[in-house]
Amino acid sequence: MPQLNPFPHDGDGGLGPSASAKGWHQGYIAAVSSPSGLPRTPPARSTEFADAFELGAAAGRADGLAEGWRWRYFGEDARTGEETGQGPQPAQSPVEPVDAGEGGPARAAYPLAWHCVGAAALRVLLEQFAPGSDREFPGLRLGRACADKGVGRLYLPVRLVPRDAPVESTGDPLGDQGFWHGTATDSLAVAAAEGPDGPGAPVTRAPTFLGLVRYRPAGEHDFWDVLPAGGRMPPTRG
Known part of the structure; x- marks a missing residue:
C-alpha cells in the first residue's frame, strides 16, 4: 500500500x-x-x-x-507539482506499461496502461465531475466525490494537439498544456465514443490521438492511468 x-x-x-x-x-x-x-x-x-x-x-x-514508478505525463514540474506549460515531459516514460485490465470490446482498443501521477488530469475531472473547493489535494477530493456518488472509475478522452507556438493561458489544466479533452464519464464505452475510437475519428488515426485518462480512487494520492488508443506509446513533446 x-x-x-x-x-x-x-x-x-x-x-x-x-x-x-x-x-x-x-x-x-x-x-x-x-x-x-x-x-x-x-x-x-x-x-x-x-x-x-x-x-x-x-x-x-x-x-x-x-x-513501481509513475509518469508525470502532463509536464508538471518535478519539485513544485505545478504545470510547466511545456506539454508532456519527459519524452520517454520512466515506467513500463501494464495490462489495462479492461474487459469487453475495450480490451482490444485499450490493452495497455501507463501508471501516472499529477494534478492536471484530476483537476479537469474534478471541474466536470465534482466542482467545488480547490483547497484539498485533487486526488483526495476526487476520491471522496467518487465514494459519495458510488463511482469506481472515471474516464476522460484526451488528444495531444499539434501547435507551433505557446498558447495563452485559459485556466484549463490540460488545454494550457497542449491537449484537447472531452467529457468525464464513468463509462469507458461513452468515453471511447467521444475519443479516438469514436465515430468521428479519422480513417487513419493521427499519432496525436492519445486515448483515455482513467481514474480509479486512490485515497489521497494523485494517481491515474493513461490508456493510449491501440496500446501505443503515448505521444509526447520534447
Missing part, C-alpha cells in the same frame, strides 16, 4: 493543507516519478515545507522501488 501523508490535510479555519502537508505531498510526487534518484528539495521560505518535502520524497522513493 502507498504510504500516506502524516500531516493534517485541513489547515486552521478551513484554509487548506498545511505547509508541511503540501511539502510532503509534492516531495512524494517528485520522488515516485523519479527512478533516477531522490529529487532535490526546492527553495522554500517555510522550513516546515522543506523538511516535509524531504520526508515525502523518501516515502515516494520507497513506494516507487516497492510498487
